[in-house]
Amino acid sequence: MAKKFVFGSVLIMSIFLALSGCSMDIHDGEKHKNNVSQQDIEQEIDPIKEQIKNMPLDKKIGQMIIVGLDGTTLDENAKELINNYYVGGFILFKDNLESMEQILMLLNDLKSLNAKNNIPLFLSIDEEGGRVSRMPDEFVKLPSNRVIGQKKDKALCYKIGSVIAEEIKSFGFNMNFAPVLDIDSNPDNPVIGDRSFGTDEKIVSELGIETMKGLQSKGVISVVKHFPGHGDTAVDSHMGLPILDKDLNSLYQLELVPFIKAIENHTDGVMVAHILFNKIDSENPATLSESIMTDLLRKELNYDGLVITDDMTMAAIMDNYELDDAVVKSIKAGSDIILVCHGYENEFKALEAIRNAVKDDIISEERIDESLYRILKTKDQYELKDKSIEHVDSDKINEEIGNLWTTIK
DSSP: OHHHHHHHHHHHHHHHHHHHHHHHHHHHHHHHHHHHHHHHHHHHOOHHHHHHHTSOHHHHHHTTEEEOOSSSSOOHHHHHHHHTTOOSEEEEOGGGOOOHHHHHHHHHHHHHHHGGGSSOOEEEEOOOBTTBOOOOTTSOOOOOHHHHHTTOOHHHHHHHHHHHHHHHHTTTOOEEOOOBOOOOOOTTOSSSGGGSSOSOHHHHHHHHHHHHHHHHHTTOEEEEEEETOOTTOSSOTTTSOOEEOOOHHHHHHTTHHHHHHHHHTTOSEEEEOOOEETTTOSSOOGGGOHIIIIIIIIIISOOOSEEEESOTTSHHHHTTSOHHHHHHHHHHHTOSBEEEOSOHHHHHHHHHHHHHHHHTTSSOHHHHHHHHHHHHHHHHHTTOOOOOOOOOOHHHHHHHHHHHHHHHO
C-alpha cells in the first residue's frame, strides 16, 4: 500500500512538473512574442512624423517659406520672421553680402537667433559660377557653365561642385540653387545663355548631374533648376511671364532629359520656373500648375524630394497675380517651399496667406504636413545645425579654384 502511495505521488508530481514546464515554455514564448512585437512597433515609429504631431500650425507654415533680407545686417523685420513666423530659411543675394567678415557675422546672427526654434534654417544662395555668383571679392571667380561645358569633363564638374560647396559652406550656407539644368536651345534667350552647360541635352545632363553630386558630397543641398525647362524662352521671367507653345512630348524629347537624370540620381530639390506651357496648362504657369508639379513631376517622374518655387516676387507672378492668391494656389498645386526673396511686406503677406488658407479650409493641415515631412527629412538628412562658424580659410579655397582654372585652360 505504501509503495503504491509513493509511486502514485511520484507519478502525480512528474505530471505536475511536466505541465508546469509546458506552462513556463508557453508563457516564455508569449513573452518573447510580445517583446518582438514591441520592437517592431518601436521600429515603425517615424521620429519626423512624431515631431510634426507636436508642432503648432504656425511653426509648420513657417517652414514652407524661404525669405530674403533687406540690407547686410539682421534688422527688426528679419527678427520677427524668425521669432514670430518661424521661417524655414533665408536666401541671400549680392546686395546682402559685402565681405567675408560681414557674411560670416550675418549668417552667425541668423543661426543664433533661430537656435531657440529647434529646427535649423535653410541658408541658401544662388552660386552657379560665371555671372551668377554672390561670393565677395576676396574669392577668385569660377568660369561660366558654358565654358565648363565645352570641356565635356565629368570629373572636372564634380570637382567644381565640391569646391563651390566648400566655398559657400565655409560661411554656413547649406543650400545652393544650382546647378542650372536648362538647355541653351534659344539664342535669343535673355536669362539663361551661358548659365547653361550647352545646347546638347546629354551634355547638360552629364555635367549638371556631376556638379550636383559634387555639391552634395560636401554636405550642401543641391536644388536643380528651372523645371521643366527655361532654355527656350525669349522672355526673362524676372521681367514678365514667358509663354511656350510646347506639348509634353516635346518636353520629354529635350527639356526634361536633364531633370529626369537628376531625379534618378537623387536630387535634393527641384526649382520650378514661372513659365506658362499653354499646351499643358493654358491657365497657370508651372509654379501654380497642378498638371506640372503634381501630375508630371510627382506622379509621372516619380519625384518625392523638395519642390521649390522660383522667387514669387518676380514680375512673371507679381504683374499677373495677387501674391497671396498665387502662394495659396502654388501650395495646392504641389509646391513644398515658396521662395519670397524681396520685400518684407511680401514675405509677411505670403505667410499670412497660408495661415488664412488653412484657417478657412482652403488648404488642409494634412497638406501642410505632407510638405513639412519632406522639409524636415531633408534638414535631418543633411544634419543641419544652427552652429556658429569662427573662421573662413579663403586662401585654401582660392588655391583649389586656381587649380580648377589650370585644368580648364
